[in-house]
Amino acid sequence: MTEEKKEEFRKLLNERMEALLEEANKTVSGMTDQRENYPDPTDRASMESERNFTLRIRDRERKLIGKIKEALERLDTNTFGICESCGEDISEERLKARPVTTLCIECKKKQENEERLRGV
Numbered sequence: 001m002t003e004e005k006k007e008e009f010r011k012l013l014n015e016r017m018e019a020l021l022e023e024a025n026k027t028v029s030g031m032t033d034q035r036e037n038y039p040d041p042t043d044r045a046s047m048e049s050e051r052n053f054t055l056r057i058r059d060r061e062r063k064l065i066g067k068i069k070e071a072l073e074r075l076d077t078n079t080f081g082i083c084e085s086c087g088e089d090i091s092e093e094r095l096k097a098r099p100v101t102t103l104c105i106e107c108k109k110k111q112e113n114e115e116r117l118r119g120v
Contacts, residue, residue, distance in 0.1 A: 001080065001081050001089075005092070006075055006080065009071075009075060009080065009081075009095065009099055010072065010075050012096075012099055013068050013071055013072055013075075013099055013100075014072075016064075016068060016099075017065055017068045017069070020061045020064060020065050020068075021065070023058070023061065024058055024061065024062070027054060027055075027058055064100070067100035068099075068100055070100070071099055071100045074102075081095055083102070083103050083104040083107050084102045084103065085103055085104075085107040085110075085111075086104060086106070086107055088104055089104070090103070090104045090105075091104070091105065
């Protein structure tokens with residue numbers, strides 16, 4: 001992979017991480033600013049349900065931030081874009097769609113088929 005392409009992916013990964021961190025900060029400040037009291041149990045349950053949903057999304061985003069950091073480390077160690085299963089190059093199209101990926105499309109399909117067979 002050329003240095004120009006690496007920098008392109010580094011920029012993309014950093015932009016995604018900044019956007020995720022910004023959303024996380026909004027969520028935290030929004031939850032600490034909410035001092036609403038819902039006397040109606042239905043309203044309170046609805047608010048709690050929305051809050052739990054938001055927290056689940058933020059947890060997924062937290063995991064994605066970890067994957068982004070790992071992808072940035074792979075860029076630094078020149079292993080970005082190399083399938084960790086077969087050692088072949090991961091296509092640029094796949095990396096653009098999912099820059100945190102560690103598997104080429106063939107190895108990912110194989111992994112998904114194995115998971116499906118095991119019922120995971």
